[in-house]
Amino acid sequence: MRFFKIPTLTPFVISQKNIKKSLLIINIGIFLSIFAASSAIISLFIENKISKYETAIIENKSTTIFFNKLERYFSKYEDGRTRLYDSNNTFTSYNEILRALKNGDALIDDREYYLYRMISEYYSAKEFFDDREFINDIKEFYNIDENELLLSLYDPIVHKKFLEIIRNQRNEIEKYEKKYDALDSYVKKIDIFKSVNDKEMLGLLPQNTMDKYYNVYVDLFAINEFLFEYLATFKEIMADWSISNKSYNIENYQEVERLSNLEKQIIIIAFIFQIIIFFVTQFFEITFATKVKKRIIRSKKI
């Protein structure tokens, strides 16, 4: 294994005969190591820039997941709302036919006609208004600076339409919230599961109760219609924001790719510069070595 030991090569390397070759080999080594070192430094410098974009991509990932989840929940809400609307419509249609019969009022009064729909509309609204934290989050979102909102949207020029809608809904939600709070105390006292006695069942409901059922139903229906619109707008904004977010992510990926390409280009340019410098220094060093060698030979002759 002496082959790998440096002393074996010493006589060859440090001999006057091979001095030029040895210097050339070592200089090539030095050149290559300086090139490798400069490539590593360039990579470090570019890596520093890339890491900022990578962090942004990672941070953005959770936002994308949030948008997808929000869209799924909104779709569930819309699906439920549509099912309830259809179910109530079907029920009302049959009730209307029965009510049109002779003395149909005895068969279908406001209990059948409004009470159950009113209760279903109440629970539909309750699901939203019970979660005040969620409402406050949306309200807070609606209260953000309009320019800031436009900046976050995918196409601010096209989506200026959101501003007008938001301005209107910002006031309306307060109005409907108050309306719901006023109705809540009344509706939650009603027990629709209580069995009515036969006498009460056959008698007509008092006029004020019938009026109340009708008015409360109409109000709750209006609240839910508004909520549907309100959440649809919010969903639309979120969807647009989500596109903007995806586009921001693509920009980050493109920037990482651009920096990687830049890194390669800089390394190639650095290599070209270094090889030029190497040849120039090599020229001077070998010329100098030749001169010294000649001088030594001359001094030996003397």
Added chain:
Amino acid sequence: MRRGKLSNKSIFYVILAGTFTLLSYFLDQQVIQKEDAIRDMALEIENQYQKIDDESGKFEAAMDLQTRVFFSSHQTSSFSTINYKTHLLIDSNNAVIQNFNIDDIKRIVRANLFLQYILTRSSIQELWSAADKMNFTKSDYDNEKIRTVINDLFTFNDNFFEKYKIEYFNQSYINSVADNSILVPDNDGFMRLLYEETNKLNKKLFSYYVILEDLSDIYLEQEELLEVNYDSLILKQGKIKIQKNYFILLSILFQILSLLSFLLLFRNFINSTFVK
């Protein structure tokens, strides 16, 4: 000394090479440690992701069940009075009855009252069966309150059914009522009982709407907490990966510098020998 003394310059290059090699070894160790940390974190992230997925599944399952309960209960409520009221009107209001064929309406209304009870009971059983197959009811819960709520989900008092099981609530009788081939008798106010029991069952059914709402809120809360942790882990892992890249690059740089120092050392040897 046969090999002579090392010059100051040579000693400097040796020290430089040694320092760079040591730094390179140190950074290599850092890379190994970071790699370990990344592997541990990847496992933890995977674990967290599964937990989030699990909680998300539980939340959506509870929410879907809640929706089913709502519609089932709403359907029962919507028809809760019309059938019994018509049943009462058949005997008391001729004006209304004149609109219908008396035998048909009597049979239909009684069948509706009978089947409404059976359907409400079946809805609860189907919901129990659906819930029983769901992931969230099979999990072991440390929280005793949640465990009790889930164990009691869609359970109900079935005394009424048991009482009339042989007489009325057997499959052949139910089938006969369903195809309108039989008139359900109103012995001992059986229609009133059906109306009341349906309401009781529906009340019980709707109570699960509130329970499921609370349950889904708990799952959502847990999911959100896990998500916060997951996000911080992802960010932490990203930062460690970036650090690892820096360590690799710096280690390479120090290795090169160490090599360069050796080359300069050899060059110095040659030059000094040559000049002598």
